[in-house]
Amino acid sequence: MIGSIEADITFWDDVGDRESDAVDGAIGEDSAFHATNGYYAQGVSITTAVLPTGWRERVVVWESRSSAPGRAHCLEAHDLAVSKLVAARMKDFEFVTALLDGGFISAETLRERARALPPPGIRTSRIVRWVDGYERRRGLRP
Template sequence: MLVIGSQSVLGAIPEDRLPPAATASIEVDVAFFDDPDDRKSDQVDGAIGELSAFHEMFGYYAQGVSVSTAVLPAGWRDRLVRVDTASTAPARGHLLDPHDCVVSKLVAGREKDYVFAAALLEHGLVDPVTIAERIETLQVSPALLQRLRNWIGHHGNP
């Protein structure tokens, strides 16, 4: 299993160090490496997704997505944060490296994504030079690449 959205930072950064803008989402994006037809993702939506009994009871929910949902920098799979504890056994989870997560959020380019990325940068939880380096590995249009360079240049001053 892979946590692919903003809440993936919880695997690498203790929650008490995260600014409110980084933990504001009540949605956890969950993908599966072995789910070519998205059946497992659909099951997540049905069982613990938005408007489910789980959502009503706990106030947050999971959204099943595809691993290809996010545009990620080259080598992201090698940098996954592994969650393998007694409470997750026999399963294990994987979460995005915080820098890869920020890059994917900048690619998505929604206002909430920029707020998330800026908050992590402002609190020194991600390195702007690493973000800039990973942006350069993306397979995106030249216009998008320039937008990302401009954003990190303005917000991170790498």
């Protein structure tokens, strides 16, 4: 979970993805910021992620004195995990496995959020099967 050097950043009202593109140019992969700090941001469109119904109401606000007056609005961990499982890349499966192994998310809530995805339902059934398989591999389910 802490091995990634990339942070996805999006904006609520980014018409034409101009702000997301600006992130890529200023602090994105292979930028001077990346070379200096060893990590980078990737600007992504708010429409890129496939998220469960109600995700906006579960957004978690993070702020600190060092980042004031800025603050981040972060996806709730289960919503993030479901969106990663929809993307279905190897790094996404590894990330969600780490969240589950670390006790940061629960398998049952993950299944509930998968059931709240917009159609097509094939995504939901694929995610539920993956979670069931995770529990079997960990000996948590017959």
